[in-house]
Amino acid sequence: MKYTSVFDIIGPVMIGPSSSHTAGAARIGRVARDLFGRLPKWAKIHLYGSFAETYKGHGTDVAIIGGLLDYETYDERIKTAFQDAKNAGLEFEFIPETDHTEHPNTARIVIGDDETEMSIVGISIGGGTIEITELNGFPLRLSGGMPAILVVHNDRAGCIANVAKCLAEYDINIGHMEVSRKERGNMALMVIEIDQNIDQSIMEEIELLPNITKVTRIKK
Amino acid sequence: MEVLFHNVRELVERAENENKLISEIMIEQEMLMSERSREEIIAQMENNLKVMEEALEKGLKGVKSVTGLTGGDAVLMQNYIQSGKGLSGDILLDAVSKAVATNEVNAAMGTICATPTAGSAGVVPGTLFAVKNKLNPTKEQMVRYLFTSGAFGFVVANNASISGAAGGCQAEVGSAAAMAAAAIVEMAGGTPAQSSHAFAISLKNMLGLVCDPVAGLVEVPCVKRNAMGAANAMGAANAMVAADMALAGITSRIPTDEVIGAMYRIGQTMPTALKETAQGGLAATPTGKALQAKIFGGAVLERG
Numbered sequence: 001m002k003y004t005s006v007f008d009i010i011g012p013v014m015i016g017p018s019s020s021h022t023a024g025a026a027r028i029g030r031v032a033r034d035l036f037g038r039l040p041k042w043a044k045i046h047l048y049g050s051f052a053e054t055y056k057g058h059g060t061d062v063a064i065i066g067g068l069l070d071y072e073t074y075d076e077r078i079k080t081a082f083q084d085a086k087n088a089g090l091e092f093e094f095i096p097e098t099d100h101t102e103h104p105n106t107a108r109i110v111i112g113d114d115e116t117e118m119s120i121v122g123i124s125i126g127g128g129t130i131e132i133t134e135l136n137g138f139p140l141r142l143s144g145g146m147p148a149i150l151v152v153h154n155d156r157a158g159c160i161a162n163v164a165k166c167l168a169e170y171d172i173n174i175g176h177m178e179v180s181r182k183e184r185g186n187m188a189l190m191v192i193e194i195d196q197n198i199d200q201s202i203m204e205e206i207e208l209l210p211n212i213t214k215v216t217r218i219k220k
Numbered sequence: 221m222e223v224l225f226h227n228v229r230e231l232v233e234r235a236e237n238e239n240k241l242i243s244e245i246m247i248e249q250e251m252l253m254s255e256r257s258r259e260e261i262i263a264q265m266e267n268n269l270k271v272m273e274e275a276l277e278k279g280l281k282g283v284k285s286v287t288g289l290t291g292g293d294a295v296l297m298q299n300y301i302q303s304g305k306g307l308s309g310d311i312l313l314d315a316v317s318k319a320v321a322t323n324e325v326n327a328a329m330g331t332i333c334a335t336p337t338a339g340s341a342g343v344v345p346g347t348l349f350a351v352k353n354k355l356n357p358t359k360e361q362m363v364r365y366l367f368t369s370g371a372f373g374f375v376v377a378n379n380a381s382i383s384g385a386a387g388g389c390q391a392e393v394g395s396a397a398a399m400a401a402a403a404i405v406e407m408a409g410g411t412p413a414q415s416s417h418a419f420a421i422s423l424k425n426m427l428g429l430v431c432d433p434v435a436g437l438v439e440v441p442c443v444k445r446n447a448m449g450a451a452n453a454m455g456a457a458n459a460m461v462a463a464d465m466a467l468a469g470i471t472s473r474i475p476t477d478e479v480i481g482a483m484y485r486i487g488q489t490m491p492t493a494l495k496e497t498a499q500g501g502l503a504a505t506p507t508g509k510a511l512q513a514k515i516f517g518g519a520v521l522e523r524g
Contacts, residue, residue: 001223001378006250007264009336009373009382009399010344010366013271016326017438019337020383020496050385053497054436056516059329079329104385104495126383126391127336195255 003129004145012128014073020105021051021058024124026078029067031132031144032109032120035216040111040118043068043092049104051124052096061094064107068092073128108134138180138189146175147197148218151190154211155181162209163190170202187213224249228375228416228476235412242402242412243364246371265363271333272322272345279321283328287515290439291328294321311350312460319346323443335366336373336382336395339438343396344369347404347459355407368406369399372419379477380484384431385496387487394426394483397459404463420472420479422462427479427486430494432501435512441502 003009014023033039045064047055055061059078065085066078077084085092105124112118121134132142135150142148153159160179167174173195181188203215224245225231235242250261280298284291297317300306306313319342326332326341335344348365357365373382376395381387401418405411410418434440472479493500502508 003374003377004253006246006261006367006370006374007268009377010265010268010370011333011335013268013331013333014338016329016332016338016341018339019334019341020385022338023334050496053499054433057433057435057437057498074331076331104492104497105383124383126381126386127377128334128338129377 002125002131003127008127008129008145012073014128015059015063015076015078018058018060019128020124020126021054021060022063022078023073023128024105024126024130025051025058025060025063025107026067026071026073027128027130027144028107028120028122028124028132029064029109030070030072031067031122031130031142031218032111032118033068033070034218035120035135035150036111036118037216038113039070039088039090040068041089041091041113042111043090044095044110045092046095046097046108046110048097048099048101048106048108051105051107052098055094055096060107064109065090065092068109068111135189137182140178140180140189140191142191142193142218144218146193147195148191148193149198149203149206150216150218151192151206151212152214153188153190154213155185155188156211159188159209159211160190163192163206163212166202166206166209167192167194172196172198172202222252224252225371225375227379228372228419228480231371231375232412232416241364241368242371242406242415243367246367246374262363265366266359268333269363269366271331272335273349275325275330275332275341276318276321276345276349278330279323279325280317283324283330285324285327285437285439286329287435287437287439289327289434289437289511289515290443291324293443294318294324311354314353315346315350315460317346318349319343320443322346323438327437327439327443335369336377336399337384337392339384339389339433339442340392340396343393343459344400344403347400351404351407351460357407361407365403365407368403368415372399372402372415375477376480376483380480381487387484388429388490388495389431390423390426390429390483391487392431394423394429397426398423398462400459401462401466404460405466408463408467410463410467414466416476417470417472418462418466420474420476421465421470422458423479423483424472424474425458425462427483428490430490430501431496432494432503433496433498434503434508435515436496436498436503437515440508440511
């Protein structure tokens, strides 16, 4: 099911004018910020389909920047997000694309700072509900509506079991899990939706397991 | 994950078999799926109701959008109602003015509650706060109105679409009007089956509605569709008439779930130009294009 809550339908409480183009866009930006773990220094935002055609009128641009600044959909500061970003030292650029995408409201957000960079693709499927469909080239499906951890690892036997065991030790239940890889034996990504927010210390413990490269999380 | 209903048929059957309101089935499902308490869920919906009322009151005082394209029509309509010259009935016009008020606040980048989307956020609260004057509901019944609307919207969102970009305006204002129609029926004491018929009658008359915002803004025709026949406004009118038809005992010949399926397929076959891309319909008229040029200086340029 794409929609799991009545509040996906009666809600969200948000700044207008468009749930797909404003609230959904803010949520995609905020998930990107969450996964990056801090405010990036720069952002290149590629917009596709209806996002590319109408982003200015719908405030899609200010909403995504607002999301990168960690603003919620109802945060009135979304209106001043451009100025706030400049004040916070975030440089950004919007690039409307003409390529056809599977979903009409698609954004690719590439963000980074001096240490690292990250690329994420999000789609806004209606009423402010979103899905993340790609992270650093890995296909995935993540709603952002549940807490989740994303584990980049080497594609080796036992890796998944080790992570699952660690979560079990802390009594953390896995609601949904997906593993994807670009090619066999190379880098892979685990996407684990869990029932509660996870502590930083548990993430650090997972990161110390063999063949684990990086652990990030989405809080709810 | 346990789901109490996947479609309207299951929703109505469950409500009737257990002798419960549709809103109650929605609350129970939300408790199951979110693992939250009834109190928490009700409190969140009460907050949404408060946001709706505040938005509508703000709009009735008069707002202007950033572009200046929309704003102030809700006030004009309220004044007209006060004059006593209204032809189509004061509750209907009240619903229209309150739906417009909400959408005007939305266009002005104010705070609203999406129902099911922001562009269609006027219909459910507009009708709710208008029929309130006739039915004198308790606060609990008003909150239930939102759960009933949500139950039907939930089916549409999962089995079809509530996105104008994916399914045209029929998926947004069409869904909103049908959701409101179903909720009015429950508030007026109708049966779950009557709610379902009201939903189907309402949505059937919104099928094919395109999404063609001028300059890509959720202003023209979105807001004025609140006040005139084409969409939001007919949304409000359509919802109330459909509710009255169902309460009168009139049924939909096409089952509700099949109407939702038809809406989905129409959305899929609708040309992209008519799905929120600002390339067709009213957006492509000489005046639509002129307004876009005036607001964006003739071309959509990057900012940053």
